[in-house]
Amino acid sequence: MTIFDILTAQAATRPDAVAIDALDGQPLSYAALRDRVTARIADLAPRLQPGVPVALQRDHGRESAELELALLAAAIPVLSLPGFFTADQSRHATGLCGAVPDPTIRSAGSGKPRQSAPVPLPGGTARISFTSGSTGMPKGICLSADHMLTVARAIVAAVGAEHAGRHLALLPPGILLETVAGFFPTLIAGGTYVCPPQAEVGMADPFRPDFARAVRLIAEQRITSLILVPEYLDGIVRVMEAADIRLPLLTLVAVGGARTPVPLVERARRLGLPVRQGYGLTECASVVSLQDAGDDDPTSVGRPLSHMQARVADDGEIVLDGPICLGAVGGAAPHTPLHTGDIGTIDAAGRLHIDGRKSNLIITSFGRNISPEWVEAALTQQPAIAQAMVWGEGRPAPEALIVPAHADADLEAAVAAANALLPAYARIGGWRQAAHFTPMNGQLTGNGRLRRAAIAAAYLDGTPDFFTELEAQTVRERLRFLTIPQLQAGLTGTITRDVYLAYLAQAYHHVSHTVPLMQAARARLGGRPAIVAALDDYIAEETGHEEWILSDIAVAGGDAAAVRASAPAPATAAMVDHAYRRIATGNAMAFFGMVYVLESVSVALATRGASAVAKNLGLPPQAFTYLTSHGALDQDHMAFFAELVNGLDDPADRAAILGMAREMFALFGGVFAGIEMEPARAAA
Structure with a gap:
């Protein structure tokens, strides 16, 4: 039975039941969904070639669901x-398999695909799921429609159709687990x-994530199932x-993608969450096993x-x-049976227990075999620890890289x-x-697994x-900065127009000093040609950006002329004055800490x-x-910045940059904290 057969059957037996609800006021019944998918097929068929993949990198929503089903x-x-893929990863994946852009978005794509001949796909390929793996560029796994629907x-057979109530998609768009275990089963079982x-x-x-917001929505929307x-x-x-x-109202909370600490499962169940753990691999279309009720x-x-x-x-694998899958893009079909690389046991009741990755096993100098995932689970169950990677092959005891969960985390006590x-x-x-491991820096997969080779x-x-050390040494300052209510409100979009205009006004005042600060640093560093050349490049790019801000203010309904004539807020003036003082009286390389x-x-704001x-x-x-242009510009600038500072050998230069970065997180935080969330309006 194909996906269209499933939609047709549901439309015949439950035409008015809600199939898709994107919370936009336009839920789709099963009959309407079948009709819209039919119309999309008719629209897309003449514009697409059989066997040529379409690249989708979209947010969740009604149209995304329709398009996925139609294709x-x-x-x-x-x-x-996934939306969190870097531009390079997306270009690599698109170019490797010769995918064409999303036909519903006129300007789709993140740059042109790499100019390489596309690799022929295995016959019957319905979905190509790129996994981050252990190297920089992801690997594409080809799956058939029949495999995914199987x-x-x-x-559905294991869980029971009675759980098909209202399933909420929380996992990021593009994640295979949500599609195969959430989207398709919900439609098969007749849920929403x-x-x-x-x-x-x-x-x-x-x-x-903003978990408080997620919990509120789960309650408000009467959600009955989740995949986490x-x-x-x-x-x-x-x-x-x-x-x-x-x-x-939750009747099923399936958890997978990575090892779940035992204490976390126990805490969840004490709260009444119906947690069921599962296990799977992309090669197996995501899900292999799932706990019974x-x-x-x-x-x-x-x-x-x-x-x-x-x-x-025999070796525990x-x-x-x-x-299993049809194969990887450009690779041969995998052999069966599939050796997973995971080590574990099967108990007398036939249940799987996963201990870790076979290739990750640590053998200490005492000859003890240790699964790092086991030790990492003990670490990350501590409230002070956000992430951890354990290593120590050939050492007397395991060692760890640890990311604090908050600015005041006592990591020594947590360990x-x-x-x-x-x-x-x-x-x-x-x-x-250490600094946070994320897909953006290539140190985490999309479903939360550590990319150990990249971290190592x-x-x-x-x-x-030095750039890695700079990020690690300022992680607490960054975490403290991110707790500022005004910044959080801006990142989630929950600010008024007046607050946005107030932010732009202060941005104008500090951005108007960017070029003068660079010129001051250049004057002090004139005997260092490489640094001067870098500053010249920065100056050329940053000149006139304060005018962009004034233009934004005018379009948003503010008074750009009044902002130009106004004085900066005390916190903004303090930040700018501190930068001038550091450049004038100390090591002028400190300026790069501000950068x-x-x-x-x-980048985060954009x-x-x-x-x-x-x-x-x-x-x-x-x-x-100003914000959107700087998102793209500053991602390029950060790569340039990393290359520049990694070439600095003088400990004094490094100390000046690190010290300034720590100071600037606090001072820039003061700029945001000084913005009134509800600015007073002038009396009428």
């Missing part, structure tokens, strides 16, 4: 690109797929615990679904028999608490602070470069804040030229 029904392969039907844009559910940045990665489960549990909230073992990932069989090899949960041979012997290359293979803070922050504010305020794109 699947029309046998047009879909190249699914898995979806097996999930709730798929609003990510910002609506607090997921504008899927790696820094462990990090999302942890965030939801923390909100529920802090606010003493319960979500009694009565399986309360927090270490189990359930029994294999009806279409799969599992066994454990999980081996699977059943449908001690984690060690108390571990046997002596597995306890952390040494640790150091940054931190462990020799001495870390680091302002440009890294502007990529997260501008679209959210524009949508909420109903302002045209011309009111956001």
